[in-house]
Amino acid sequence: MRTVLVVGEVWPYHRGAGNLVHAVARHLPEYGWRPIVVTTPLPENVDLPFEVHAVPYRDVLKGLARTLGLRTDSSLRAQVERELGIRSTKSPLAPLFALANASLTYPDGLHGWRRRALRVCRELAEETGAQAVLTDNPPVSAQLVAAQLKQQDGIPWLIYFSHLWSNNNGYSYGAIRQSMDRRLELRTVRHADGIITHSAPQAERVRSLHPDARITWCNEGFDPDTLNLPSAALTPAFTITYTGSFAPGLREPRTLLLALAKLIESGELNPDRLAVRFVGPPQPWVDGQIAEAGLQRVARQEGIVPFARAIELQRESQVLYNPKWDDPQDPGIYSGKLFEYMAALRPVLATGLYPDVVDALLAETRVGYCTRTVDETAAVLGIMYLSYEKDGQVPFTGDFARIRRYSHRGLAEHVATRLEDVATRSRVSR
Numbered sequence: 311m312r313t314v315l316v317v318g319e320v321w322p323y324h325r326g327a328g329n330l331v332h333a334v335a336r337h338l339p340e341y342g343w344r345p346i347v348v349t350t351p352l353p354e355n356v357d358l359p360f361e362v363h364a365v366p367y368r369d370v371l372k373g374l375a376r377t378l379g380l381r382t383d384s385s386l387r388a389q390v391e392r393e394l395g396i397r398s399t400k401s402p403l404a405p406l407f408a409l410a411n412a413s414l415t416y417p418d419g420l421h422g423w424r425r426r427a428l429r430v431c432r433e434l435a436e437e438t439g440a441q442a443v444l445t446d447n448p449p450v451s452a453q454l455v456a457a458q459l460k461q462q463d464g465i466p467w468l469i470y471f472s473h474l475w476s477n478n479n480g481y482s483y484g485a486i487r488q489s490m491d492r493r494l495e496l497r498t499v500r501h502a503d504g505i506i507t508h509s510a511p512q513a514e515r516v517r518s519l520h521p522d523a524r525i526t527w528c529n530e531g532f533d534p535d536t537l538n539l540p541s542a543a544l545t546p547a548f549t550i551t552y553t554g555s556f557a558p559g560l561r562e563p564r565t566l567l568l569a570l571a572k573l574i575e576s577g578e579l580n581p582d583r584l585a586v587r588f589v590g591p592p593q594p595w596v597d598g599q600i601a602e603a604g605l606q607r608v609a610r611q612e613g614i615v616p617f618a619r620a621i622e623l624q625r626e627s628q629v630l631y632n633p634k635w636d637d638p639q640d641p642g643i644y645s646g647k648l649f650e651y652m653a654a655l656r657p658v659l660a661t662g663l664y665p666d667v668v669d670a671l672l673a674e675t676r677v678g679y680c681t682r683t684v685d686e687t688a689a690v691l692g693i694m695y696l697s698y699e700k701d702g703q704v705p706f707t708g709d710f711a712r713i714r715r716y717s718h719r720g721l722a723e724h725v726a727t728r729l730e731d732v733a734t735r736s737r738v739s740r
Contacts, residue, residue, distance in 0.1 A: 318446030322617035328472020333718035341726035367423035420451040479640035503732035511642025528724040532653040542625035551627040567603035569687035624654040634662030641666035
């Protein structure tokens with residue numbers, strides 16, 4: 311069996327990480343590759359089904375939070391805004407936080423980790439004779455480690471872009487920092503032997519910056535062990551759940567909230583039987599949108615919960631909510647939560663103004679519906695609620711055969727094929 315060093319962070323233990331490391335490392339041995347994961351520190355007593363080397367470092371932002379007497383497991387900006395009573399998406403503190411974040415986290419927040427991780431990777435490569443290195447982005451530091459392993463040690467390198475680097479339409483650091491990131495990305499990624507993205511539009515976006523790269527795409531998918539079979543008991547209330555984060559102007563719950571308010575006002579929905587749960591990092595401006603819709607009694611932000619609990623909440627919900635990445639210039643964004651929802655086998659309601667890959671996925675698998683306006687959303691919710699009132703549950707009408715195609719095993723098989731390709735080309739070129 312061949313050996314690959316997998317450098318990146320592990321969802322759900324690292325916030326902001328993609329599903330690649332955990333998904334692929336778990337299933338790669340089925341396709342002839344032994345993964346050795348090099349990552350940032352993990353919580354104690356985490357039992358993972360693959361070899362892991364967690365490299366310690368000092369987190370810059372957590373260090374700042376401790377200095378200010380704030381929590382280290384929550385957004386600095388959200389904590390300060392909550393203390394000051396700021397509930398708007400256009401926070402007056404946003405430019406200040408953006409500047410501070412851009413300055414402190416270039417090229418990312420893993421200062422002190424890269425050098426140690428590189429040393430660990432070199433030791434493991436020498437010990438095991440690793441034939442390739444696979445990285446997930448983010449973190450950027452993983453790409454810098456892999457680039458050195460390729461340049462100085464000749465180890466073939468394959469990148470998976472869970473999220474794009476400098477040409478991400480959700481980029482939030484400003485023009486100067488973006489220019490710096492773009493130059494660093496161009497200098498770094500040119501050494502890679504292959505790139506994988508999670509959708510065809512994302513692949514084209516990467517190609518626009520790296521026209522000579524070998525690029526393929528494959529969906530992230532869901533953990534096959536999380537399929538909701540046999541089905542969990544549903545909540546007695548008409549419960550709508552979102553497990554994930556929001557982003558002002560790009561991923562907001564306003565359409566859902568206003569649609570529910572409209573149904574309540576018209577008498578088509580009984581608020582005493584409604585519960586809306588937003589499970590993820592709390593944002594003061596989301597509380598503002600809840601208040602704007604007059605839904606304080608039925609909708610709330612429940613904060614971050616352990617991954618296993620999030621899966622339980624998904625399985626028991628009548629409806630699962632997915633606010634799409636609402637950017638017409640970037641139609642290739644899947645939320646990792648969407649694939650978790652598919653495994654939960656519960657109906658999905660996605661909202662967003664612009665058609666994208668989410669529309670196509672839900673239509674193909676028949677897992678749910680995409681709506682654009684408040685009126686469209688209210689119409690779909692009204693139909694769901696009628697089913698709930700009649701039968702005590704919203705029916706799930708997904709196509710099981712098509713859903714199963716999006717298992718993590720499919721991603722692992724694609725990655726294994728690409729690893730074989732980059733390793734073979736590297737041998738031939740020597």
